[in-house]
Structures are given as C-alpha cells and as structure tokens.
Amino acid sequence: xxxxxxxxxxxxxxxxxxxxxxxxxxxxxxxxxxxxxxxxxxxxxxxxxxxxxxxxxxxxxxxxxxxxxxxxxxxxxxxxxxxxxxxxxxxxxxxxxxxxxxxxxxxxxxxxxxxxxxxxxxxxxxxxxxxxxxxxxxxxxxxxxxxxxxxxxxxxxxxxxxxxxx
Amino acid sequence: xxxxxxxxxxxxxxxxxxxxxxxxxxxxxxxxxxxxxxxxxxxxxxxxxxxxxxxxxxxxxxxxxxxxxxxxxxxxxxxxxxxxxxxxxxxxxxxxxxxxxxxxxxxxxxxxxxxxxxxxxxxxxxxxxxxxxxxxxxxxxxxxxxxxxxxxxxxxxxxxxxxxxx
Amino acid sequence: xxxxxxxxxxxxxxxxxxxxxxxxxxxxxxxxxxxxxxxxxxxxxxxxxxxxxxxxxxxxxxxxxxxxxxxxxxxxxxxxxxxxxxxxxxxxxxxxxxxxxxxxxxxxxxxxxxxxxxxxxxxxxxxxxxxxxxxxxxxxxxxxxxxxxxxxxxxxxxxxxxxxxx
Amino acid sequence: xxxxxxxxxxxxxxxxxxxxxxxxxxxxxxxxxxxxxxxxxxxxxxxxxxxxxxxxxxxxxxxxxxxxxxxxxxxxxxxxxxxxxxxxxxxxxxxxxxxxxxxxxxxxxxxxxxxxxxxxxxxxxxxxxxxxxxxxxxxxxxxxxxxxxxxxxxxxxxxxxxxxxx
Numbered sequence: 001x002x003x004x005x006x007x008x009x010x011x012x013x014x015x016x017x018x019x020x021x022x023x024x025x026x027x028x029x030x031x032x033x034x035x036x037x038x039x040x041x042x043x044x045x046x047x048x049x050x051x052x053x054x055x056x057x058x059x060x061x062x063x064x065x066x067x068x069x070x071x072x073x074x075x076x077x078x079x080x081x082x083x084x085x086x087x088x089x090x091x092x093x094x095x096x097x098x099x100x101x102x103x104x105x106x107x108x109x110x111x112x113x114x115x116x117x118x119x120x121x122x123x124x125x126x127x128x129x130x131x132x133x134x135x136x137x138x139x140x141x142x143x144x145x146x147x148x149x150x151x152x153x154x155x156x157x158x159x160x161x162x163x164x165x166x
Numbered sequence: 167x168x169x170x171x172x173x174x175x176x177x178x179x180x181x182x183x184x185x186x187x188x189x190x191x192x193x194x195x196x197x198x199x200x201x202x203x204x205x206x207x208x209x210x211x212x213x214x215x216x217x218x219x220x221x222x223x224x225x226x227x228x229x230x231x232x233x234x235x236x237x238x239x240x241x242x243x244x245x246x247x248x249x250x251x252x253x254x255x256x257x258x259x260x261x262x263x264x265x266x267x268x269x270x271x272x273x274x275x276x277x278x279x280x281x282x283x284x285x286x287x288x289x290x291x292x293x294x295x296x297x298x299x300x301x302x303x304x305x306x307x308x309x310x311x312x313x314x315x316x317x318x319x320x321x322x323x324x325x326x327x328x329x330x331x332x
Numbered sequence: 333x334x335x336x337x338x339x340x341x342x343x344x345x346x347x348x349x350x351x352x353x354x355x356x357x358x359x360x361x362x363x364x365x366x367x368x369x370x371x372x373x374x375x376x377x378x379x380x381x382x383x384x385x386x387x388x389x390x391x392x393x394x395x396x397x398x399x400x401x402x403x404x405x406x407x408x409x410x411x412x413x414x415x416x417x418x419x420x421x422x423x424x425x426x427x428x429x430x431x432x433x434x435x436x437x438x439x440x441x442x443x444x445x446x447x448x449x450x451x452x453x454x455x456x457x458x459x460x461x462x463x464x465x466x467x468x469x470x471x472x473x474x475x476x477x478x479x480x481x482x483x484x485x486x487x488x489x490x491x492x493x494x495x496x497x498x
Numbered sequence: 499x500x501x502x503x504x505x506x507x508x509x510x511x512x513x514x515x516x517x518x519x520x521x522x523x524x525x526x527x528x529x530x531x532x533x534x535x536x537x538x539x540x541x542x543x544x545x546x547x548x549x550x551x552x553x554x555x556x557x558x559x560x561x562x563x564x565x566x567x568x569x570x571x572x573x574x575x576x577x578x579x580x581x582x583x584x585x586x587x588x589x590x591x592x593x594x595x596x597x598x599x600x601x602x603x604x605x606x607x608x609x610x611x612x613x614x615x616x617x618x619x620x621x622x623x624x625x626x627x628x629x630x631x632x633x634x635x636x637x638x639x640x641x642x643x644x645x646x647x648x649x650x651x652x653x654x655x656x657x658x659x660x661x662x663x664x
Contacts, residue, residue, distance in 0.1 A: 040307060368613075372639060454617035
C-alpha cells in the first residue's frame with residue numbers, strides 16, 4: 001500500500017539562511033526525517049511547491065488538489081504550513097473522493113533541534129494508513145476531519161470545532 | 167478518549183551515565199517527548215518498570231499484562247525494548263480482550279540526537295486511536311498484528327511474517 | 333580570574349517565534365551553553381541588549397563600551413552579531429585599555445541543532461584567558477586582533493586583513 | 499601555523515551500536531565537529547587509535563608519545579578519554595619538548611545531542627594556538643598544566659591540584 005507524500009512547504013521545511021539571517025525554503029526534509037524514523041513504509045515523495053502557507057494562492061491550492069486527484073495512490077499525506085492548512089483541506093475535500101488525505105505540518109522548523117515535525121510526520125503517516133477515505137488534519141497527536149478543526153492562534157494548537165446539535 | 171501509556175524501559179529510554187560510561191535507565195523521556203511533539207492527547211503515563219527487554223522476566227511480563235487488564239482506559243501504548251517486544255505482545259494478547267494495545271520502542275535512545283523514538287511515539291499514539299481492539303506492534307512507520315511480526319536483527323527492523331496459505 | 337560576559341544579541345541568541353514564524357530575541361542561551369559545556373570558569377553574565385547587529389546604533393555601541401570600561405573584570409567576552417562585530421570591536425579598542433576583550437558570535441542560531449555557537453563560545457572563553465590586553469575577534473576557531481579582520485560575507489567567514497608592508 | 503590533532507578515542511568519539519545496544523568506536527567525529535564549528539584553522543587530523551582510556555596500555559601511550567615527537571607541527575591537540583588523560587599527559591611531558599600539546603575529551607559522547615565535546619574542542623584548539631611549549635589539559639573551559647590537574651570522579655570534572663608551598 002504505497003503512500004504519496006506531497007510537500008508544499010510551511011514551517012516544517014524552513015531553513016536558516018546564514019547570509020541574510022532569514023528563514024527560507026531549500027529542499028524538503030521529509031526524506032531525511034523518514035530515514036531518522038527508520039520508516040519502511042512504501043512512500044513516494046513529491047515536492048509540489050515550497051511556500052509559506054500565508055502566501056499560498058488559489059492557483060497553488062488548485063495545483064495541490066490536482067496532485068491529489070491524479071496520484072495513483074489512494075493514501076496521501078500533505079505537508080503544509082499551519083496557517084492556511086484548513087483552507088487547503090477544504091479545497092481538497094471539495095474535489096477529491098475515494099482517497100484518504102491527511103494534512104500535517106509543524107509549529108517549529110525541523111531544522112531546529114526542538115521541532116514537533118518528526119512526531120507529526122509519524123502521526124500523519126500512521127493515520128493515513130488506517131482511516132477511511134476522507135480529508136483530515138493530523139496535528140498535536142490528534143486527527144480531525146477537515147471540517148471539524150481550526151487553528152487556535154493564541155494557543156498555537158489545533159482544536160475541534162464543536163459539531164451542530166443533532 | 168484517554169490513552170494509557172505504560173513505560174517499561176528499552177532502548178527508547180536509555181541514558182548515558184557519565185561516571186561509568188555505560189547506558190542506564192533513569193526517568194522516562196515520554197513526557198518530554200509528548201511536550202516536544204506538542205501532543206494534546208489525553209494521556210496517562212505510568213512507569214511500570216525500567217528494564218532492558220533482554221532482561222525482562224516472566225514476572226515482569228505478568229506485571230505488564232496486569233497493568234493492561236486493570237487500566238480503565240481501552241487504548242494502551244506500551245514502550246518496550248525491541249528485542250523481546252513480540253514476546254510481551256503475545257503475553258498481552260493471551261490475556262487482554264476488548265482493548266487496543268500498541269507496543270513501540272526505538273533502535274536508538276531518545277537521549278541521542280538522532281533517535282527514531284519521536285517518530286515511533288507519534289506513530290504508536292496515532293494507531294492506537296483508530297485501530298480496533300487487538301494487540302499490535304508499531305515500528306518503522308508500520309503497524310503489525312502481534313502474531314504477524316518479527317524483529318529482523320540483521321536489518322534492525324521489524325518485518326511481516328507471511329501468513330499461512332488460505 | 334573571573335570573566336565578564338556581555339551579551340548583545342546577534343544570530344547566536346536568536347529564537348524562533350512560532351506565532352509569527354519570525355526569528356526574535358528572548359533570553360540569552362549563554363548560561364545554558366556553559367552548562368552544556370560543563371564550564372567551571374568563574375563567569376559573570378550580563379545581558380546589555382538583545383539586538384540584531386545590523387540594527388545596532390551608536391548609542392548601543394557606547395553602552396557596550398561603557399560596560400567594558402566599568403566592569404571590574406579584566407577579561408571580557410562579548411557575544412555579538414557578526415555583521416557589525418568589527419565596528420563594535422573598533423569602538424571598544426578606542427576606549428578600553430588594560431583589558432583583554434574578545435568578541436564572538438555565530439553564523440547559525442544556537443537554538444538550531446547545528447550551530448557553531450558552542451564551538452565559538454569555548455574558543456572565545458579560552459582565548460580571553462590567555463591573551464594579553466587588547467581587543468580581539470574569535471571566529472572560525474581563530475583569534476584576530478580587531479584591526480586585522482573583516483567578515484567575508486560571500487564565504488560567511490572571518491578572514492585576516494593583510495598588514496601594511498614593514 | 500598548522501595544528502596536528504591526534505585522535506585516541508574516549509567518550510568523545512563513542513557511538514551507539516543499535517544491534518548490541520552497547521557503545522563502541524567507529525570513526526572519529528572530529529572532522530564533522532570542525533565543520534559544524536566552521537573552523538578555518540589549518541588542522542591535520544590523525545586517528546592514532548580508538549580506545550577507551552581505561553583500556554589504554556603502555557604500548558598505546560608510547561605510540562601517542564611517538565606521534566607527538568614525530569609530528570612536524572609544533573602545536574598538537576590530543577582527544578582522549580578522561581579517565582587516564584593525566585597519565586598520557588605525563589607520558590607526553592616526559593618525552594616531548596619544544597611543543598605545545600593540549601589534551602581534551604568529553605564527559606558525554608558527541609553523538610549524543612547534549613555533549614560538552616564541541617565546547618571542549620573549541621577550547622583546546624584555542625589554547626593550543628597561544629600557550630607556550632608545554633603539556634596541558636583543557637577541560638571545563640579551563641586549561642591546566644599537566645602536573646597540576648586531576649579528575650574529580652565524584653564531581654565529573656577536572657580540578658587544580660594545589661602546588662607546593664614556595
């Protein structure tokens with residue numbers, strides 16, 4: 001059961017540019033992280049873009065959706081900036097059916113020593129293997145259906161949106 | 167849905183003793199790892215023992231099984247040395263019903279910079295939330311039913327045992 | 333022989349702000365680094381400011397110089413951003429006599445796993461203990477008199493300025 | 499001014515063997531550490547042996563001394579286990595004249611995330627550049643003449659031996 005990993009950037013993959021003193025994107029760390037985690041999952045990684053999710057355009061989101069649609073794999077993990085992760089999740093949910101798609105990211109860049117990235121990647125890759133078709137966000141050790149979650153910016157964590165009364 | 171984490175030691179939790187130059191057990195790193203991973207899962211951690219799994223006795227295994235049976239939680243993660251992880255999994259499977267139990271560990275101590283522990287913990291805590299009742303081993307990004315897995319010592323990884331012909 | 337450490341900020345001490353995704357200054361890491369290095373040197377740390385050295389004003393430099401002059405210690409290490417380290421070194425050299433002052437910094441923040449900061453701090457604290465009175469810059473494992481060094485921005489390293497023909 | 503680095507093993511260079519769960523020696527980390535520290539010092543590294551200093555024989559010490567004597571460089575750093583570092587320092591002092599030799603090591607292996615090794619290496623390489631001919635031990639941020647220092651095993655640090663009354 002191969003898993004497609006679509007890389008889109010986000011805090012997860014930011015590096016420190018020593019010449020400018022700014023954070024920037026170079027290559028993704030996903031391969032290195034899977035090696036560190038000694039993953040033996042059959043994973044195909046594709047870098048779709050490397051952007052800050054606050055700067056992600058509708059065209060970017062369309063490209064991500066297309067990658068989900070066209071991927072032969074039925075299980076997909078998307079690494080993504082946390083700020084607009086739910087927007088992309090909604091776009092994917094509107095267009096993709098019959099596949100399990102899990103979005104994840106990090107609050108601290110993996111290149112920093114104390115990142116949540118490795119924990120989140122282990123989590124997302126596990127949820128994607130067992131959850132039924134649908135679009136989810138895996139953060140903070142939990143997995144939320146895409147339309148039941150929001151980022152709480154003050155607490156820097158993802159939380160459930162209470163459902164409507166039945 | 168609270169999750170019980172039973173700590174038993176293993177490579178996962180080994181520390182370096184600077185006086186003797188040997189590896190030894192002090193306290194578990196699980197709490198610190200969950201903080202690093204920014205976990206917001208409702209987790210109750212209990213250190214049952216801190217031993218090398220090669221030195222684990224039948225009495226030790228009985229104690230682990232009892233902890234699984236008595237825990238009010240229906241979802242349990244056990245951190246464990248990799249060498250006899252499948253033995254403990256078998257003992258748990260023989261005695262525990264109606265609960266989802268996932269064993270995990272690490273090939274490299276978490277106290278080392280380059281451990282697979284954080285990835286495995288994220289993975290185990292995710293599988294345990296969604297899998298049906300049963301006993302599993304989560305290593306290398308995969309999750310195996312307890313009776314379909316063995317440690318390949320040469321390759322330092324867990325692999326599936328092929329099932330009988332149907 | 334107590335050593336004064338004056339903290340002024342710079343890349344050395346930058347942290348990642350998870351809410352804004354920007355680098356910023358919080359507290360200095362010098363104390364933590366000395367603990368990691370198991371330093372038993374008698375060190376008195378004072379945070380004079382926490383600024384990017386590109387944004388350091390003349391008033392800031394005056395304050396650093398005053399701290400050097402007033403310090404009862406005869407041996408002083410200044411942690412500083414690399415971009416204007418030589419400017420501050422010149423200001424100190426113009427005003428301070430009879431003391432050994434060593435400036436150091438880092439190309440990568442210590443909060444990142446792969447920083448040169450710990451190496452540089454060990455280096456600066458060693459040079460300051462044995463060099464005669466004067467102002468120096470300790471970077472890249474070397475120690476340069478303040479008026480014989482420049483930052484090579486292209487190579488991200490400090491290099492000697494050839495002296496005049498004798 | 500080239501510096502010779504003689505590698506002899508010790509805690510500094512220990513690795514974790516994931517098959518046996520024991521610490522062992524593979525290759526030295528000195529080159530990697532110098533890269534991390536962005537050292538631009540002219541350094542020639544030679545691995546003389548890779549042993550635990552408690553297991554170092556007289557023949558081993560003789561070999562280290564010979565390497566010091568034969569080295570064309572006048573400035574030498576020796577990485578060494580801490581337990582018998584002073585013994586080797588004494589052997590070197592008895593045979594080597596006209597050279598500055600600094601021994602250093604670590605209490606925690608560099609392969610662990612929280613090692614004092616990088617700090618000590620930066621320190622030793624700095625002291626060796628400026629101290630007069632003689633044999634020294636650089637640990638805990640300090641530099642001791644070889645016959646004025648002992649390891650305090652209880653406190654896991656090096657301390658001065660008080661000199662005789664003059």
